[in-house]
Amino acid sequence: MAKNVLILSCSPRKEGNSDLLCDQFALGATEAGCRVEKISAGDRRINYCTACDACQGNGGACVQKDDMAEILDKMISADVIVMATPVYFSTMNAQTKALIDRTYARYTAITGKEFYFIMTAAVGDKELLELTLESLRKFASCLTGSRERGVIYGTGAWNKGDITKSPAMDLAYEMGRNLQ
Template sequence: MSKKVLILSGSPRKGGNSDLLCDEFLRGAQESGNQVEKVFLRSKKVAPCNACYYCKNSGGKCAIPDDMAEILDKMQAADVIVMASPVYFYSIGAQMKAVIDRSVARWTNIPNKEFYYIMTAAEDSDTVMDCTLECFRGFAACLDGAQEKGVIYGKGVYEAGAIKGLPAMREAYEMGKQV
């Protein structure tokens, strides 16, 4: 059965390592007959949440007029959400954090999603990604019926494109095919 897959690429670099892994996941998922869309978050305007809670009394409409409403629409419509970020000080990058925080406007309307997580780090250790993975998992834990389906660790990569030819590229492609 074909699924709607939404890939949220939190890389600050187009063609950066986590972005390239997103492309491989996308390729695999498309080849398996899924409808796939990738949103490169840096190209979207997503302001930080200002905790005004306008959304609480306005049916999930945020007071901030930016691209987040469009992203939330896509998240609600998706069956599968892929969240990707490089590791920044053992956590997720600003682009992804803003999206997670702004999801407060409609987080109760994002149930029953399958989640995949993609992370990249300059260090060659899984443990440097523990906090990043917990950030992703913390978000999903707030959503009813969320299921973690897979995690990709792109380790030992710093320069854009360094991930090419490493096992994580094949893993991302194969994981995409399994959606």
């Protein structure tokens, strides 16, 4: 059975380095026969969580009327979730954090997912991306039955398109291609 893959590209920059890695992963996954959808968080309206807790008393419906309810439905129905973020000042960007926080409304329904994490940064040392990776892992650990399947470090990518010269491009494609 073909896997349902949801790619959450959280960079606000279209065709930026994390977005290009998402496209490579998508290409590989499509060739592997998976159903793939990529959501660019920068193209969506995702408000930050206001901690009103209304969602916990009304069946998981957030009172905010933005694009997050649709994204959350897609996360729940996916078999594989790819989360991609540029690294700003040693951590995930605001779009990624807002998306994660907004899963609170129904996070207990995001179960049994395979996770892939993609991070890009100008720095050349992947060790400087570990805090971001740890945060992504902590989010996934809050979801019942989640399993990390792969990590892609897109280092040395400052300018738009720098990642195209990186081995991370091939790695992203291969990880997608090897989905079974």
